[in-house]
Amino acid sequence: MDRYTVEHQTRYAYTAPVSQSWQLARLTPRTLPWQRLISHTLHIEPAPNERREERDSFGNTVTHFGLHGSHRLLRVRMECMVEVGARPFEAAALAAAEPMAWERVRDLVRRDPAHEDHLLAARVCEPTALVPLSEDARLYAAQSFTPGRDWFDAARELTARIHADFDFEPGATTVSTSVDEVFHQRRGVCQDFAHLMLACLRGLNLPARYVSGYLLTEPPPGAPRLLGVDASHAWVAAYSPQHGWVEFDPTNDQIADQRYITLAWGADFADVVPLRGVILGGGDQRMDVEVSVIPIA
Numbered sequence: 412m413d414r415y416t417v418e419h420q421t422r423y424a425y426t427a428p429v430s431q432s433w434q435l436a437r438l439t440p441r442t443l444p445w446q447r448l449i450s451h452t453l454h455i456e457p458a459p460n461e462r463r464e465e466r467d468s469f470g471n472t473v474t475h476f477g478l479h480g481s482h483r484l485l486r487v488r489m490e491c492m493v494e495v496g497a498r499p500f501e502a503a504a505l506a507a508a509e510p511m512a513w514e515r516v517r518d519l520v521r522r523d524p525a526h527e528d529h530l531l532a533a534r535v536c537e538p539t540a541l542v543p544l545s546e547d548a549r550l551y552a553a554q555s556f557t558p559g560r561d562w563f564d565a566a567r568e569l570t571a572r573i574h575a576d577f578d579f580e581p582g583a584t585t586v587s588t589s590v591d592e593v594f595h596q597r598r599g600v601c602q603d604f605a606h607l608m609l610a611c612l613r614g615l616n617l618p619a620r621y622v623s624g625y626l627l628t629e630p631p632p633g634a635p636r637l638l639g640v641d642a643s644h645a646w647v648a649a650y651s652p653q654h655g656w657v658e659f660d661p662t663n664d665q666i667a668d669q670r671y672i673t674l675a676w677g678a679d680f681a682d683v684v685p686l687r688g689v690i691l692g693g694g695d696q697r698m699d700v701e702v703s704v705i706p707i708a
Contacts, residue, residue: 549614
């Protein structure tokens with residue numbers, strides 16, 4: 412098991428006082444067979460007047476809180492320690508597994524929706540507001556998902572093609588940039604590439620979900636690790652009855668391993684936004700986010 416500390420701070424500064432604020436935070440890493448949450452704190456400034464936790468329909472922990480006094484600054488800081496082990500299927504085991512045609516994966520999920528795993532998978536076959544059906548994405552995916560091809564081989568190739576064909580360019584897109592816009596401009600960030608891969612797979616009626624979390628990044632050789640310069644990350648988990656949920660990272664052309672810390676998952680980014688809410692007042696606002704992922708020897 413690899414052990415990490417994670418710090419994720421979001422800071423909102425307002426040009427005018429906010430009189431009321433109601434917020435939802437998805438800032439508690441999931442507990443999974445390969446991931447253990449050792450400690451976790453969520454600091455909120457100013458101190459909230461109300462606060463509660465619950466699970467959403469995807470099983471993510473959601474912290475609801477409200478501020479009912481005037482304030483010009485909101486700071487939410489998550490600190491945790493987490494252990495991450497090997498996923499059930501790592502890249503070598505996946506490549507050596509018995510082949511299963513992607514059409515069979517599609518048909519099994521359709522044919523037996525009462526199966527618990529298939530029911531969860533069928534839920535993320537459908538289009539969403541941020542990942543609508545895209546004919547361009549479907550045709551792009553079809554170049555990898557040729558008739559009778561093994562599901563894993565095709566998904567792995569699709570991951571590599573997105574990495575090769577699209578440029579990582581911070582600032583090139585916004586939260587509202589559509590999948591088709593990303594497809595045609597051929598650049599974006601991890602959120603865009605995860606949405607694009609979801610559109611590709613769902614266009615073929617294959618289940619896949621959006622995963623948010625953190626990825627350990629290495630500084631250049633000889634350079635110290637800096638604090639606050641990492642970022643949250645996004646990737647895709649696709650489902651096969653043979654393998655379960657396999658996590659593909661099209662931004663980096665990788666299968667998720669022990670460097671990937673899972674925070675939340677859902678049908679698209681809207682289901683996993685780390686912090687979102689409604690305010691009264693506030694005028695203009697500036698948001699700053701700092702993330703640090705530190706390995707513990």
